[in-house]
Amino acid sequence: MASTINVERFLADLRELAQIGATADGGVSRPALTPVDIEAREWFRQKIIAAGLEYVIDGAGNQSAILPSDPPSPKRILAGSHLDSVPNGGRYDGALGVLVVLEALRALKENGLVPPVSLEAINFTDEESAIMGLMGSRAMSGQLSAEDLASARLSQFELDSRLAAAGISRESMLSARRDDVLAFVELHIEQGTRLESAGINIGVVDAIVGIRALQVRLFGEAAHAGTMPMRLRRDAMWGAAQFVLRARELVMRDFTPGVCNVGIIHAEPGAYNIVPAQVTFALEFRHGSEAEMDAMQSELMRLLDDCASEFDLRVEVEATPPVVPAQMDESVMRAIERAADKLGLSRQRLLSFAGHDTQNMARIAPSAMFFVPSVAGISHNPNELTSDADCVNGANMMLGTLLELLKDYQQ
Ligand SMILES: [Zn+2]
Known part of the structure; x- marks a missing residue:
């Protein structure tokens, strides 16, 4: 039975x-x-x-x-x-x-x-x-x-x-x-x-899925938010903003079902009237194999460099321990x-x-x-x-x- x-x-x-x-x-x-x-x-x-x-x-x-x-x-x-x-x-x-x-x-x-x-x-x-x-x-x-x-x-x-x-x-x-x-x-x-x-x-x-988490820092230059002409600004927030939405497009287009997230973002000096000199954000992404994680990471980093150079910013990336x-x-x-x-x-x-x-x-x-x-x-x-x-x-x-x-x- x-x-x-x-x-x-x-x-x-x-x-x-x-x-x-x-x-x-x-x-x-x-x-x-x-x-x-x-x-x-x-x-x-x-x-x-x-x-x-x-x-x-x-x-x-x-x-x-x-x-x-x-x-x-x-x-x-x-x-x-x-x-x-x-x-x-x-x-x-x-x-x-x-x-x-x-x-x-x-x-x-x-x-x-x-x-x-x-x-x-x-x-x-x-x-x-x-x-x-x-x-x-x-x-x-x-x-x-x-x-x-x-x-x-x-x-x-x-x-x-x-x-x-x-x-x-x-x-x-x-x-x-x-x-x-x-x-x-x-x-x-x-x-x-x-x-x-x-x-x-x-x-x-x-x-x-594996999880990789990176702390990204973009460095521009602080400036008076009223007097500095827009075309001359090295605004770290612009690079970060550009990256966040383009990363979404990239992952949805090339890495489905992989996912990415920016869950923390912080601007410095951090004032209404100062162009951000530095933006720090936490980027996390997940996928099912090391090969896909590697490919995702290199494409995301290439995108980050593009976004940084578009606004004349310097990039630093620090990795935290990954989950494989x-x-x-x-x-x-x-x-x-x-x-x-x-x-x-x-x-x-x-x-x-x-x-x-x-x-x-x-x-x-x-x-x-x-x-x-x-x-x-x-x-x-x-x-x-x-x-x-x-x-x-x-x-x-x-x-x-x-x-x-x-x-x-x-x-
Ligand atoms: Zn459970």
Whole structure:
């Protein structure tokens, strides 16, 4: 008999979890390792125990439910996401990706399945940057250092007390690296509009974009904003303004679906009556591969030089540490696609423009992820919504994908 998820139980879990850290406007607020997040973690632990699954927590506070193989396998297939949220966030971001795996493991266990390799449902600690972002998966993939912990987004005292609340410490975080992961898969809401507008059920992520951020400085010359003739001005703002709109045209014309953004801009000396001598702005751009990022960067820099020389400006560019694109594993993507085909769900490959724990897991194991549609693309917002039907599709997809992965990875 084929395993199927229990739709009522799964949707009831989704609603029950949304009560923890619920906000008046229908969202949730569960920043990592704050008392409400600790409450959600305890809720998850109780659900795991009630289901008769094994509960484990690692040194990074990542919580797992395990459906063990017999005999116990040295390696495991992992799937999951995160229960923490941004402040005043939505109910689905992360939470849905954990609950679909919990439900899949419960359904398999009820059906009497003893998998050929152990299956693990995971809740990663601090995905949403209350502490540093993607913290649990960074620790698990060996990419977390003592320096990272020292530069966390909260005071060192607050960091230590939050870690203690979850029963972990800096030392345990730094020894949480694992090498027993056979494959990893994550379900997440799309947080965009591509699936909804195309009427597609499932987005199969083929890469998580890289992010490069540059601080750009344009230098002109300060002048009296009334007396200096327009044709003689070396106005740094003109160069910046020219660049911002031309960069938009360039990226839309030559680099779709890549994106760029100028989110900070600052003029100096900064007065109504002084022609700006210097403009500093933050340029960020994202694309799915290093080759595309390189091409994008060289075209954007060429454009910047053109805009600067048009107004006789000097340019300085300073790069901040990049996030490299994460390519998803072809065999795990195919397992997701086979599951979709068996369920009769439409699917499409696409890029993820947001960061996810999967990008870290891809460093240590074959990994991929899939999206279910977000209504109107709204996310990190109390109005975030994925329909019950799409949530149920997601749970069936997770169950199907795990079964496909078991065929690929049985030892
Ligand atoms: Zn998320």
